[in-house]
Amino acid sequence: MVSVLPSHAPGLAPGPAPLRSRERLAAPAPEPLTARLVRPPVDLEVIIPAFNERRRLPSTLGATTAYLAAQSWSSAVVVVDNNSVDGTLEALERFADSPVAVHVIGCCDQGKGAAVRRGILTSAARYIGFADADNATPITTLGPVMELLEEGHGAVIASRETEGARRAVEQTALRRAGGWMFRALAHLTLPDIADSQCGFKFFSGPLAREIAGHCHVDGFAFDVELLARVLRAGDDVVEVPVVWTDVPGSTFSAGRDGLRSMADLLRISMAR
Ligand SMILES: Nc1nc2c(ncn2[C@@H]2O[C@H](COP(=O)(O)OP(=O)(O)O)[C@@H](O)[C@H]2O)c(=O)[nH]1
Ligand SMILES: [Mg+2]
Structure with a gap:
């Protein structure tokens, strides 16, 4: 015969009282795994997408x-690597003990656009943006960029085509034609927008996070999609x-990346 003990059988220590449904609802929800990827907040995060950049980065x-270490605001650098094979x-x-934090993260989707998006979506910074590994735009450009962001502009981008801009070293004729x-x-x-292609663009953090979630272009044309949004x-x-x-040392291939970028632009x- 099978006997069933009453829940408060005499002689037995009572077990923990079952949770009432209200208490179950009040229990803290576990932090989503994706939220654990988010870095601590700072005033500015500089994302550097990197693919085989051992020499330039x-x-x-x-x-x-x-x-960044000499500025009054707090900051961090985030290198987003796409499986570089050259020892980047x-x-x-x-830089492991750099005075300004250097984070290195990966991205499973190949492409500069995918990498930058990953950096933006894992950031809690007040302002966020990206610069290329080749230092083509002097980092001191961040001075005027931060002033304009503090004034409340949504996006502040470096331009080679506005008054006062200059090319200290010009691109090859092929790249110039492709650029045109x-x-x-x-x-x-x-x-x-006179120059949507300079690799130095900064945004209000909340705005960048909001729009990056709706962007899809993984390659070099991603900036156009980002600015349009x-x-x-x-x-x-x-x-x-x-x-x-x-x-020198560009990762851009006129054949592979050029054609894909043109198709993305169209x-x-x-999609507007
Ligand atoms: N993570 C990642 N970064 C990339 C990829 N392709 C290009 N980049 C980075 O994007 C930046 C701009 O590339 P660059 O070679 O300077 O192109 P260019 O300035 O247009 O000639 C550099 O920091 C590259 O390392 C990629 O597939 N993944
Ligand atoms: Mg470059």
């Missing part, structure tokens, strides 16, 4: 951390003139 990171990460070891075509296509979406959100984009230097212009 260490000196850029040195200049960037030295500049090993070359960054000396790219600009013509980008103008379909961003008619009032800033404008669509009712925010503004300010261009800051820069002295820009073409640095898609972005049609």
Whole structure:
């Protein structure tokens, strides 16, 4: 015969009282796993997307951390690597005890756009943006950029095409021709932006996080999609003139990346 003990059988210590449904609801929800990827908040995070940048990134990171360490606002650098195979990460070891935090994260989707998006979506910074590993735009450009962000502009971008800008070292004729075509296509979406392609763009953190979640372009045309969404959100984009230097060692392939970027630009212009 099977006997069933009453829950308060005499002689037995009572077990823990069962939770009433109200108490069950009040129990703290576990933190979502994705939230654990978010870094501590700072005033500014500088994302550097990196793909096989062993040669160019260490000196850029040195200049960037030295500049940031001298500022009154708090900051961090976030290198987003896409499975570099040239020893990029090993070359960054000396920044392990940098006075400005250097985070290194990965991204499973290949492409500069995917990497930057990953950096933005894992940031809690007040302002966030990206710079290229080649230091083509001097990091001191952050001075005027931060002033404009503090004034409340949604996006502040470096420009090689506004008054006062200069190219200290010009690109090859092929890249110039490709750049001209790219600009013509980008103008379909961003008619009032003179240079949508300079790799140095900074945003209000909350705005960047809001729009990056809706972006899809993984390759080099991602900036156009990002800026189009800033404008669509009712925010503004300010261009800051820069002295820009073409640095050898570009990861951009005119055939592979050029054609894909043009196709992305057409898609972005049609999605408006
Ligand atoms: N994470 C990541 N970064 C990339 C990828 N492709 C390019 N980059 C980075 O994007 C930045 C701009 O690339 P760069 O080679 O300077 O292109 P260019 O300035 O247009 O000639 C550099 O920091 C590159 O390392 C990629 O697939 N993944
Ligand atoms: Mg470059």
